[in-house]
Amino acid sequence: DETRRVEENGQFPDPAEWAVTDVVDYFKAAGFEEQAGAFQDQEIDGKSLLLMTRNDVLTGLSIKLGPALKIYEYHVKPLQTQHLKSNAA
Amino acid sequence: DETRRVEENGQFPDPAEWAVTDVVDYFKAAGFEEQAGAFQDQEIDGKSLLLMTRNDVLTGLSIKLGPALKIYEYHVKPLQTQHLKSNAA
Amino acid sequence: DETRRVEENGQFPDPAEWAVTDVVDYFKAAGFEEQAGAFQDQEIDGKSLLLMTRNDVLTGLSIKLGPALKIYEYHVKPLQTQHLKSNAA
Protein backbone atom coordinates (compact mmCIF):
# COMPACT_ATOMS: atom_id res chain seq x y z
CA ASP A 1 0.00 0.00 0.00
CA GLU A 2 2.82 2.33 0.90
CA THR A 3 4.10 2.37 -2.66
CA ARG A 4 0.74 3.51 -3.92
CA ARG A 5 0.79 6.59 -1.76
CA VAL A 6 4.28 7.89 -2.50
CA GLU A 7 5.60 9.43 -5.65
CA GLU A 8 7.79 7.08 -7.69
CA ASN A 9 10.23 8.26 -10.32
CA GLY A 10 8.85 11.77 -9.94
CA GLN A 11 5.41 10.48 -10.82
CA PHE A 12 2.39 11.70 -8.90
CA PRO A 13 0.45 8.77 -7.42
CA ASP A 14 -2.98 8.01 -8.93
CA PRO A 15 -5.52 7.62 -6.12
CA ALA A 16 -8.06 5.70 -8.22
CA GLU A 17 -6.98 2.42 -6.62
CA TRP A 18 -6.62 3.66 -3.03
CA ALA A 19 -8.58 2.01 -0.24
CA VAL A 20 -10.03 4.17 2.54
CA THR A 21 -6.94 3.47 4.67
CA ASP A 22 -4.69 4.72 1.86
CA VAL A 23 -6.64 7.97 1.76
CA VAL A 24 -6.34 8.32 5.52
CA ASP A 25 -2.59 7.59 5.41
CA TYR A 26 -2.11 10.12 2.63
CA PHE A 27 -3.63 12.96 4.66
CA LYS A 28 -1.74 11.93 7.80
CA ALA A 29 1.52 12.07 5.84
CA ALA A 30 0.48 15.42 4.38
CA GLY A 31 0.29 16.92 7.88
CA PHE A 32 -3.42 16.63 8.55
CA GLU A 33 -3.27 14.15 11.42
CA GLU A 34 -6.38 15.59 13.08
CA GLN A 35 -8.49 15.67 9.91
CA ALA A 36 -7.43 12.32 8.40
CA GLY A 37 -9.93 10.40 10.52
CA ALA A 38 -12.83 12.21 8.88
CA PHE A 39 -12.05 10.43 5.61
CA GLN A 40 -12.36 7.14 7.51
CA ASP A 41 -15.63 8.24 9.14
CA GLN A 42 -17.14 9.17 5.78
CA GLU A 43 -15.70 6.05 4.07
CA ILE A 44 -13.85 7.98 1.39
CA ASP A 45 -11.72 5.71 -0.79
CA GLY A 46 -9.69 6.87 -3.79
CA LYS A 47 -12.59 6.72 -6.21
CA SER A 48 -14.74 8.87 -3.93
CA LEU A 49 -11.83 11.26 -3.34
CA LEU A 50 -11.60 11.87 -7.08
CA LEU A 51 -15.29 12.79 -7.13
CA MET A 52 -15.18 15.34 -4.30
CA THR A 53 -15.90 19.00 -4.99
CA ARG A 54 -14.66 21.95 -2.91
CA ASN A 55 -18.04 22.12 -1.22
CA ASP A 56 -17.98 18.41 -0.34
CA VAL A 57 -14.61 18.83 1.40
CA LEU A 58 -15.72 21.96 3.26
CA THR A 59 -19.15 20.83 4.41
CA GLY A 60 -19.25 17.02 4.18
CA LEU A 61 -16.36 16.02 6.41
CA SER A 62 -17.19 17.96 9.58
CA ILE A 63 -13.65 19.27 9.86
CA LYS A 64 -12.51 22.78 10.69
CA LEU A 65 -12.74 25.33 7.90
CA GLY A 66 -9.08 26.40 7.87
CA PRO A 67 -7.60 22.92 7.32
CA ALA A 68 -10.49 22.00 5.00
CA LEU A 69 -9.66 24.90 2.67
CA LYS A 70 -6.03 23.72 2.42
CA ILE A 71 -6.94 20.05 2.07
CA TYR A 72 -9.03 20.88 -0.96
CA GLU A 73 -6.75 23.47 -2.58
CA TYR A 74 -3.37 21.85 -1.99
CA HIS A 75 -4.28 18.15 -2.09
CA VAL A 76 -7.69 17.06 -3.39
CA LYS A 77 -7.69 19.43 -6.36
CA PRO A 78 -4.10 18.63 -7.49
CA LEU A 79 -4.71 14.89 -7.09
CA GLN A 80 -7.81 15.18 -9.31
CA THR A 81 -6.02 17.30 -11.91
CA GLN A 82 -3.11 14.88 -12.03
CA HIS A 83 -5.48 11.92 -12.32
CA LEU A 84 -7.24 13.53 -15.27
CA LYS A 85 -3.90 14.24 -16.98
CA SER A 86 -2.64 10.67 -16.43
CA ASN A 87 -5.81 9.19 -17.89
CA ALA A 88 -5.76 11.53 -20.87
CA ALA A 89 -2.14 10.60 -21.65
CA ASP B 1 -41.15 -6.48 -9.57
CA GLU B 2 -37.93 -8.38 -9.92
CA THR B 3 -38.07 -8.13 -13.68
CA ARG B 4 -38.32 -4.39 -13.53
CA ARG B 5 -35.03 -4.11 -11.70
CA VAL B 6 -32.83 -6.35 -13.81
CA GLU B 7 -31.55 -5.77 -17.28
CA GLU B 8 -33.38 -7.74 -19.94
CA ASN B 9 -32.01 -8.47 -23.40
CA GLY B 10 -29.09 -6.19 -22.64
CA GLN B 11 -31.53 -3.35 -21.98
CA PHE B 12 -30.98 -1.03 -19.06
CA PRO B 13 -34.04 -0.97 -16.79
CA ASP B 14 -36.12 2.23 -16.77
CA PRO B 15 -36.80 3.25 -13.17
CA ALA B 16 -39.80 5.46 -14.02
CA GLU B 17 -42.18 2.74 -12.85
CA TRP B 18 -40.26 1.60 -9.77
CA ALA B 19 -41.93 1.65 -6.36
CA VAL B 20 -39.89 2.70 -3.31
CA THR B 21 -39.13 -0.97 -2.59
CA ASP B 22 -37.76 -1.42 -6.10
CA VAL B 23 -35.39 1.48 -5.54
CA VAL B 24 -34.28 0.01 -2.23
CA ASP B 25 -33.74 -3.42 -3.81
CA TYR B 26 -31.75 -1.88 -6.66
CA PHE B 27 -29.25 -0.26 -4.29
CA LYS B 28 -29.01 -3.40 -2.14
CA ALA B 29 -28.18 -5.42 -5.25
CA ALA B 30 -25.66 -2.76 -6.28
CA GLY B 31 -23.69 -3.31 -3.07
CA PHE B 32 -25.05 -0.45 -0.96
CA GLU B 33 -26.77 -2.56 1.70
CA GLU B 34 -26.15 0.02 4.40
CA GLN B 35 -27.35 3.01 2.35
CA ALA B 36 -30.39 1.40 0.68
CA GLY B 37 -32.61 2.05 3.71
CA ALA B 38 -32.17 5.80 3.29
CA PHE B 39 -34.18 5.65 0.07
CA GLN B 40 -36.97 4.00 2.05
CA ASP B 41 -36.72 6.62 4.81
CA GLN B 42 -36.99 9.47 2.31
CA GLU B 43 -39.72 7.68 0.30
CA ILE B 44 -37.81 7.81 -2.98
CA ASP B 45 -39.62 5.92 -5.73
CA GLY B 46 -38.42 5.70 -9.34
CA LYS B 47 -39.97 8.99 -10.39
CA SER B 48 -38.26 10.81 -7.53
CA LEU B 49 -34.98 9.00 -8.25
CA LEU B 50 -35.03 10.38 -11.79
CA LEU B 51 -35.39 13.91 -10.37
CA MET B 52 -32.46 13.73 -7.93
CA THR B 53 -29.43 15.96 -8.42
CA ARG B 54 -25.93 15.24 -7.14
CA ASN B 55 -26.57 17.60 -4.24
CA ASP B 56 -29.82 15.83 -3.31
CA VAL B 57 -27.99 12.49 -3.09
CA LEU B 58 -25.12 13.93 -1.06
CA THR B 59 -27.08 16.03 1.41
CA GLY B 60 -30.68 14.79 1.38
CA LEU B 61 -30.24 11.14 2.30
CA SER B 62 -28.15 11.43 5.48
CA ILE B 63 -25.71 8.80 4.26
CA LYS B 64 -21.92 8.84 4.41
CA LEU B 65 -20.16 10.99 1.85
CA GLY B 66 -17.98 8.27 0.31
CA PRO B 67 -20.81 5.90 -0.65
CA ALA B 68 -23.03 8.86 -1.58
CA LEU B 69 -20.51 10.07 -4.16
CA LYS B 70 -20.45 6.62 -5.78
CA ILE B 71 -24.21 6.15 -5.60
CA TYR B 72 -24.70 9.33 -7.58
CA GLU B 73 -21.85 8.93 -10.07
CA TYR B 74 -22.13 5.23 -10.82
CA HIS B 75 -25.87 4.66 -10.39
CA VAL B 76 -28.25 7.63 -10.19
CA LYS B 77 -26.60 9.60 -12.99
CA PRO B 78 -26.36 6.63 -15.44
CA LEU B 79 -29.97 5.62 -14.68
CA GLN B 80 -31.12 9.16 -15.47
CA THR B 81 -29.05 9.37 -18.65
CA GLN B 82 -30.36 6.02 -19.83
CA HIS B 83 -33.93 7.05 -19.03
CA LEU B 84 -33.56 10.21 -21.11
CA LYS B 85 -32.12 8.23 -24.03
CA SER B 86 -34.90 5.63 -23.89
CA ASN B 87 -37.58 8.31 -23.91
CA ALA B 88 -35.94 10.22 -26.74
CA ALA B 89 -35.73 7.05 -28.85
CA ASP C 1 -62.16 29.72 -1.44
CA GLU C 2 -62.93 26.40 -3.01
CA THR C 3 -63.46 27.98 -6.40
CA ARG C 4 -60.04 29.52 -6.33
CA ARG C 5 -58.36 26.15 -6.00
CA VAL C 6 -60.11 24.24 -8.73
CA GLU C 7 -59.79 24.56 -12.44
CA GLU C 8 -62.68 26.36 -14.05
CA ASN C 9 -63.52 26.16 -17.74
CA GLY C 10 -60.32 24.23 -18.29
CA GLN C 11 -58.38 27.13 -16.79
CA PHE C 12 -55.50 26.47 -14.43
CA PRO C 13 -56.05 28.30 -11.12
CA ASP C 14 -53.77 31.25 -10.38
CA PRO C 15 -52.38 30.88 -6.85
CA ALA C 16 -51.47 34.59 -6.49
CA GLU C 17 -54.56 35.19 -4.37
CA TRP C 18 -54.42 31.99 -2.28
CA ALA C 19 -54.30 32.21 1.50
CA VAL C 20 -52.09 29.75 3.43
CA THR C 21 -55.11 27.48 3.93
CA ASP C 22 -55.72 27.40 0.17
CA VAL C 23 -52.15 26.27 -0.39
CA VAL C 24 -52.55 23.58 2.26
CA ASP C 25 -55.84 22.41 0.73
CA TYR C 26 -54.28 22.31 -2.74
CA PHE C 27 -51.53 19.92 -1.65
CA LYS C 28 -53.94 17.76 0.35
CA ALA C 29 -56.12 17.42 -2.75
CA ALA C 30 -53.03 16.64 -4.82
CA GLY C 31 -52.29 13.60 -2.66
CA PHE C 32 -49.72 15.06 -0.28
CA GLU C 33 -51.75 14.78 2.94
CA GLU C 34 -48.64 14.25 5.05
CA GLN C 35 -46.64 17.12 3.53
CA ALA C 36 -49.43 19.72 3.31
CA GLY C 37 -49.00 20.77 6.94
CA ALA C 38 -45.46 21.95 6.22
CA PHE C 39 -46.86 24.77 4.10
CA GLN C 40 -48.94 25.82 7.10
CA ASP C 41 -45.92 25.58 9.43
CA GLN C 42 -43.83 27.78 7.13
CA GLU C 43 -46.74 30.16 6.47
CA ILE C 44 -46.62 29.77 2.69
CA ASP C 45 -49.47 31.61 0.97
CA GLY C 46 -49.95 31.80 -2.80
CA LYS C 47 -47.61 34.74 -3.27
CA SER C 48 -44.83 32.93 -1.41
CA LEU C 49 -45.56 29.71 -3.32
CA LEU C 50 -44.95 31.55 -6.59
CA LEU C 51 -41.54 32.66 -5.29
CA MET C 52 -40.29 29.22 -4.23
CA THR C 53 -37.32 27.64 -5.99
CA ARG C 54 -36.60 23.90 -6.20
CA ASN C 55 -34.09 24.29 -3.39
CA ASP C 56 -36.61 26.07 -1.15
CA VAL C 57 -39.07 23.18 -1.55
CA LEU C 58 -36.41 20.53 -0.91
CA THR C 59 -34.66 22.10 2.06
CA GLY C 60 -37.01 24.73 3.53
CA LEU C 61 -40.06 22.65 4.33
CA SER C 62 -38.53 19.82 6.38
CA ILE C 63 -40.39 17.20 4.38
CA LYS C 64 -39.09 13.92 3.00
CA LEU C 65 -36.98 14.14 -0.14
CA GLY C 66 -39.07 11.81 -2.31
CA PRO C 67 -42.38 13.70 -1.97
CA ALA C 68 -40.53 17.04 -2.03
CA LEU C 69 -39.07 16.26 -5.45
CA LYS C 70 -42.54 15.52 -6.83
CA ILE C 71 -44.18 18.50 -5.12
CA TYR C 72 -41.74 20.81 -6.87
CA GLU C 73 -41.63 19.12 -10.27
CA TYR C 74 -45.31 18.25 -10.71
CA HIS C 75 -46.99 21.08 -8.78
CA VAL C 76 -44.96 24.14 -7.75
CA LYS C 77 -43.12 24.49 -11.05
CA PRO C 78 -46.24 24.06 -13.27
CA LEU C 79 -48.22 26.49 -11.09
CA GLN C 80 -45.46 29.09 -11.49
CA THR C 81 -45.16 28.55 -15.23
CA GLN C 82 -48.92 28.86 -15.66
CA HIS C 83 -48.99 32.00 -13.53
CA LEU C 84 -46.31 33.61 -15.68
CA LYS C 85 -48.19 32.71 -18.86
CA SER C 86 -51.50 34.06 -17.52
CA ASN C 87 -49.91 37.36 -16.55
CA ALA C 88 -48.10 37.70 -19.87
CA ALA C 89 -51.34 37.15 -21.76
Added chain:
Amino acid sequence: DETRRVEENGQFPDPAEWAVTDVVDYFKAAGFEEQAGAFQDQEIDGKSLLLMTRNDVLTGLSIKLGPALKIYEYHVKPLQTQHLKSNAA
Protein backbone atom coordinates in the same frame (compact mmCIF):
# COMPACT_ATOMS: atom_id res chain seq x y z
CA ASP D 1 -33.94 58.30 13.09
CA GLU D 2 -37.57 58.34 12.10
CA THR D 3 -36.86 60.62 9.18
CA ARG D 4 -34.33 58.23 7.79
CA ARG D 5 -36.86 55.44 7.50
CA VAL D 6 -39.71 57.29 5.81
CA GLU D 7 -39.95 58.51 2.28
CA GLU D 8 -39.45 62.25 1.93
CA ASN D 9 -40.56 64.25 -1.07
CA GLY D 10 -41.49 61.01 -2.80
CA GLN D 11 -37.93 59.78 -2.36
CA PHE D 12 -37.24 56.20 -1.35
CA PRO D 13 -35.13 56.10 1.81
CA ASP D 14 -31.51 54.92 1.44
CA PRO D 15 -30.77 52.29 4.11
CA ALA D 16 -26.98 52.76 3.93
CA GLU D 17 -27.05 54.86 7.09
CA TRP D 18 -29.58 52.79 9.07
CA ALA D 19 -28.62 51.40 12.46
CA VAL D 20 -29.83 47.91 13.42
CA THR D 21 -32.83 49.45 15.20
CA ASP D 22 -33.79 51.30 12.02
CA VAL D 23 -33.77 48.02 10.10
CA VAL D 24 -35.92 46.40 12.78
CA ASP D 25 -38.36 49.33 12.77
CA TYR D 26 -38.58 49.21 8.98
CA PHE D 27 -39.68 45.56 8.96
CA LYS D 28 -42.10 46.11 11.84
CA ALA D 29 -43.71 48.95 9.90
CA ALA D 30 -43.79 46.76 6.80
CA GLY D 31 -45.97 44.22 8.60
CA PHE D 32 -43.33 41.70 9.68
CA GLU D 33 -43.67 42.17 13.44
CA GLU D 34 -42.74 38.56 14.14
CA GLN D 35 -39.71 38.48 11.84
CA ALA D 36 -38.26 41.92 12.66
CA GLY D 37 -36.49 40.63 15.76
CA ALA D 38 -34.35 38.30 13.64
CA PHE D 39 -32.60 41.33 12.14
CA GLN D 40 -31.76 42.43 15.68
CA ASP D 41 -30.54 38.92 16.59
CA GLN D 42 -28.25 38.77 13.57
CA GLU D 43 -27.12 42.40 14.03
CA ILE D 44 -28.15 43.51 10.55
CA ASP D 45 -27.71 47.25 10.06
CA GLY D 46 -28.38 49.09 6.79
CA LYS D 47 -24.97 48.35 5.31
CA SER D 48 -25.39 44.62 5.95
CA LEU D 49 -28.97 44.74 4.63
CA LEU D 50 -27.68 46.10 1.34
CA LEU D 51 -25.29 43.13 1.09
CA MET D 52 -27.87 40.39 1.69
CA THR D 53 -28.68 37.89 -1.03
CA ARG D 54 -31.93 35.95 -1.38
CA ASN D 55 -30.22 32.94 0.17
CA ASP D 56 -28.99 34.96 3.16
CA VAL D 57 -32.54 36.11 3.91
CA LEU D 58 -34.00 32.62 3.53
CA THR D 59 -31.41 30.64 5.48
CA GLY D 60 -29.49 33.09 7.66
CA LEU D 61 -32.27 34.65 9.71
CA SER D 62 -34.00 31.53 11.06
CA ILE D 63 -37.42 32.85 10.10
CA LYS D 64 -40.27 31.01 8.43
CA LEU D 65 -39.95 30.42 4.71
CA GLY D 66 -43.20 32.12 3.66
CA PRO D 67 -42.49 35.52 5.23
CA ALA D 68 -38.78 35.23 4.30
CA LEU D 69 -39.66 34.92 0.61
CA LYS D 70 -41.74 38.09 0.78
CA ILE D 71 -39.22 40.01 2.88
CA TYR D 72 -36.59 39.42 0.21
CA GLU D 73 -38.75 39.93 -2.87
CA TYR D 74 -40.85 42.89 -1.77
CA HIS D 75 -38.43 44.69 0.56
CA VAL D 76 -34.74 43.74 0.57
CA LYS D 77 -34.42 43.50 -3.22
CA PRO D 78 -36.27 46.79 -3.96
CA LEU D 79 -34.26 48.61 -1.26
CA GLN D 80 -31.03 47.38 -2.85
CA THR D 81 -32.13 48.28 -6.36
CA GLN D 82 -33.17 51.75 -5.25
CA HIS D 83 -29.88 52.23 -3.39
CA LEU D 84 -27.90 51.33 -6.51
CA LYS D 85 -29.95 53.74 -8.62
CA SER D 86 -29.54 56.59 -6.12
CA ASN D 87 -25.78 56.11 -6.00
CA ALA D 88 -25.48 55.92 -9.77
CA ALA D 89 -27.41 59.17 -10.18
Added chain:
Amino acid sequence: DETRRVEENGQFPDPAEWAVTDVVDYFKAAGFEEQAGAFQDQEIDGKSLLLMTRNDVLTGLSIKLGPALKIYEYHVKPLQTQHLKSNAA
Protein backbone atom coordinates in the same frame (compact mmCIF):
# COMPACT_ATOMS: atom_id res chain seq x y z
CA ASP E 1 4.12 39.89 13.83
CA GLU E 2 2.72 43.37 14.29
CA THR E 3 4.56 44.67 11.24
CA ARG E 4 2.97 42.03 9.04
CA ARG E 5 -0.52 43.20 9.92
CA VAL E 6 -0.15 46.93 9.43
CA GLU E 7 0.23 48.86 6.25
CA GLU E 8 3.80 50.04 5.60
CA ASN E 9 4.67 52.84 3.21
CA GLY E 10 1.06 52.91 2.09
CA GLN E 11 1.32 49.25 1.16
CA PHE E 12 -1.54 46.88 1.96
CA PRO E 13 -0.30 43.90 3.99
CA ASP E 14 -0.20 40.51 2.26
CA PRO E 15 -1.84 37.90 4.51
CA ALA E 16 -0.19 34.91 2.80
CA GLU E 17 2.33 34.61 5.64
CA TRP E 18 -0.05 35.28 8.55
CA ALA E 19 -0.40 32.73 11.33
CA VAL E 20 -3.85 32.10 12.83
CA THR E 21 -3.08 34.61 15.60
CA ASP E 22 -2.27 37.28 13.01
CA VAL E 23 -5.66 36.70 11.39
CA VAL E 24 -7.37 36.96 14.77
CA ASP E 25 -5.45 40.15 15.61
CA TYR E 26 -6.34 41.66 12.25
CA PHE E 27 -10.09 41.24 12.83
CA LYS E 28 -9.84 42.49 16.42
CA ALA E 29 -8.08 45.62 15.17
CA ALA E 30 -10.73 45.98 12.45
CA GLY E 31 -13.46 46.25 15.08
CA PHE E 32 -14.72 42.67 15.11
CA GLU E 33 -13.68 41.76 18.67
CA GLU E 34 -16.61 39.38 19.09
CA GLN E 35 -16.12 37.58 15.77
CA ALA E 36 -12.30 37.33 15.77
CA GLY E 37 -12.33 34.22 17.95
CA ALA E 38 -14.18 32.29 15.26
CA PHE E 39 -11.08 32.47 13.05
CA GLN E 40 -9.13 30.88 15.90
CA ASP E 41 -11.82 28.20 16.39
CA GLN E 42 -11.76 27.27 12.72
CA GLU E 43 -7.94 27.51 12.53
CA ILE E 44 -7.91 30.05 9.72
CA ASP E 45 -4.40 31.26 8.93
CA GLY E 46 -3.51 33.68 6.14
CA LYS E 47 -3.36 31.03 3.44
CA SER E 48 -6.83 29.77 4.37
CA LEU E 49 -8.14 33.34 4.59
CA LEU E 50 -7.09 33.93 0.99
CA LEU E 51 -9.09 30.85 -0.07
CA MET E 52 -12.35 31.81 1.64
CA THR E 53 -15.45 32.55 -0.43
CA ARG E 54 -18.37 34.72 0.65
CA ASN E 55 -20.31 31.58 1.51
CA ASP E 56 -17.47 30.22 3.66
CA VAL E 57 -17.43 33.42 5.71
CA LEU E 58 -21.21 33.48 6.10
CA THR E 59 -21.84 29.84 6.93
CA GLY E 60 -18.52 28.32 8.04
CA LEU E 61 -17.62 30.54 10.98
CA SER E 62 -20.82 30.38 13.05
CA ILE E 63 -20.89 34.14 13.49
CA LYS E 64 -23.85 36.48 13.19
CA LEU E 65 -24.98 37.34 9.68
CA GLY E 66 -24.66 41.13 9.97
CA PRO E 67 -20.99 41.22 10.97
CA ALA E 68 -20.22 38.28 8.63
CA LEU E 69 -21.49 40.23 5.63
CA LYS E 70 -19.19 43.16 6.49
CA ILE E 71 -16.21 40.95 7.31
CA TYR E 72 -16.38 39.45 3.83
CA GLU E 73 -17.19 42.60 1.86
CA TYR E 74 -14.93 45.10 3.61
CA HIS E 75 -12.04 42.87 4.67
CA VAL E 76 -11.72 39.35 3.24
CA LYS E 77 -12.55 40.34 -0.33
CA PRO E 78 -10.24 43.42 -0.41
CA LEU E 79 -7.39 41.42 1.17
CA GLN E 80 -7.77 38.75 -1.54
CA THR E 81 -7.95 41.31 -4.35
CA GLN E 82 -4.87 43.10 -3.05
CA HIS E 83 -3.01 39.80 -2.70
CA LEU E 84 -3.78 38.89 -6.31
CA LYS E 85 -2.61 42.32 -7.52
CA SER E 86 0.63 42.12 -5.50
CA ASN E 87 1.45 38.70 -6.90
CA ALA E 88 0.65 39.73 -10.45
CA ALA E 89 2.96 42.74 -10.18
